[in-house]
Amino acid sequence: MIRAGIIGATGYAGGELVRILSGHKEVEIVWYGSRSYVDQKYSSIYQNMFQIVDASCMDDNMEALADQADVIFTATPQGLCASMIREEILQKTKVIDLSADFRLKDVHTYEAWYKLTHPAPQYLDEAVYGLCEINRDQVRNARLVANPGCYPTCSILSVYPLVKEGLINPATLIIDAKSGASGAGRGAKTDNLYCEVNENIKAYGVAGHRHTPEIEEQLGYAAGKKVYLNFTPHLVPMNRGILITAYASLTRDVSYEDVRAVYDSYYEKEQFVRVLPQDVCPQTKWVEGSNYVDVNARIDPRTKRIIMMGAMDNLVKGAAGQAVQNMNLMFGLEETQGLRFAPLFP
Template identity: 45%
Template sequence: MKAAIIGGTGYGSIELVRLLNKHPYMEVGSVVSNSQAGISFSDVYPHLSNIIVQPLETFNADRLSEENDIVFFATPSGVSSKLVPKMIEKGKKCIDLSGDFRLRNAEEYESWYKHSPADGKYLKQAIYGLSEIYSEEIKTASLLANPGCYPTATTLGLIPIVKKGFVDEKSIIIDAKSGVTGAGRGLTLTSHYAEINDNVRAYKLGAHQHIPEIEQVLQDETGKEIAITFSTHLVPMSRGIMCSMYMNLKDYISTEDVIEIYNQFYEKHPFVRVRPVGNVPTTKEVLGSNYCDIGLHVDPRTNRLTVISVIDNLVKGAAGQAIQNANIMNGWDERTGLTDIPLYP
């Protein structure tokens, strides 16, 4: 199966190329970058020399549909909403790594993302691709909204205990930290080396576009209105996300019992690994992999649960989960092409 990648020079696209290169059932077909069309991919990324030899292309729905079987959109927000319908109408399965189809409410999307929303017809058609939670819906999807990196780490860390009803839903606080690749490849002042090195920066306090996505998933899973406190930080590393999440328990439950709840919830999901008592995951322990590692601790003094969830933002938070979803959509084992051991050290 040939896969087209739209938005070919961003970090998400490059991670798709790396993972598809060793996938047994998919291979890179067309790579689209309107801004650099005609240039060899290896001229943009020399590490791809003799690996990806085709030149970058412009977007042409007719040609792409003839030459490819599935389409990954790794474009900035506000772009895929215009391009995805053209490929859907050609009968192609589409997986969108941007935020254009994640929020069902068009007005909410416009408010948080500051772009015109996608056509309501396609918003209704889109399936939210949190692989471990919505696999049954994903199996029959033709348009899939790949979750954001922060929402993947947070919701996988929260859903098992929140869904049980053991948590005061009004008390959820998320302290999230990301490597600088989460800000994309374009240079800004905040991602400039002199600004990010030896520094930790809080940003978009109360205004991050992933807030409504996280709340939408938690509300879907609990049937309750949930509002979170979500604080994001850039830290001086290339990739990785750690979400430290704090919430009050309604009644006392031990750390051991919470871990058992998570182990049962994720026992059939190979990419979520729950740590034993006293074992807290780090970002380096999932680097380059599609794993989400979760550590848990109940403080009996405050009756507050701490959940630590870590992912690689470019793999489980983007390209890896997109391929995991493609596997599910095509009836393959969800682990296909994604069994890499994390890079360590």
């Protein structure tokens, strides 16, 4: 059995990790870390885990946890994982960080966008960006994985094949994204109150959202050059789910069949990326509660642009499910282990 510890187990992403790992036949959770709820029964915080999880919450002592766990998941605010990580820990255990601490390779970019001094820049080169569909081989051999952000996961998987194959001009790329309220975390914030969110939709982080450089960096690797794009997220009144609609100019005349062939060449063997039939647009309801990403595209011949679309669950493929997918690769398990659950509907 793989012994897993979770630091930040009582946030939404951490709670989803507990739910998924509780059903994973190769994993035992040995540490439910939560600085806010030390010594409280985990099931008293998440009542859906009543008579499923009997353990109490522990602190966020990564050094003590490293002596007990084969893998540590950190579902914590930016800066916390990097402040705790050190060589002695990585020699004992593997770490999958769900924050942004190790996603960006350039420390100055991280510090500029996150307004933090990076506590452990020496690990930026080593950390593997854990988007399995692109970096699978590197993840297998990693001891530190940077789990991608939710918006970047959906955006990159929807756009990456067409950037990589040179079908679109990345300089013209605009990504419009929408997310449910759980994407903002479980902390009490006025902007996330029911009366603020219900019957409302709003843009935020306009021209300055922190996921922008993450998307640019990964698409830059695909394009073989620096990429700059417009990324605008919106908060919509639902619990979970992400929908992205991306627009870009085509570099040459292509048919839908040409575009479909590109998507299929990248994703036909992927277990969790579903390329939908022609003219079927992704919907968040079709992926809710699952590790699937649905993608598709439509060409606008009038403007010579293409519209790329993607939908996924921000807490599963956008956080906990992807982290488990990474763990499976790191320990030589079947990549889909513990993740073969169908989306919820309705």
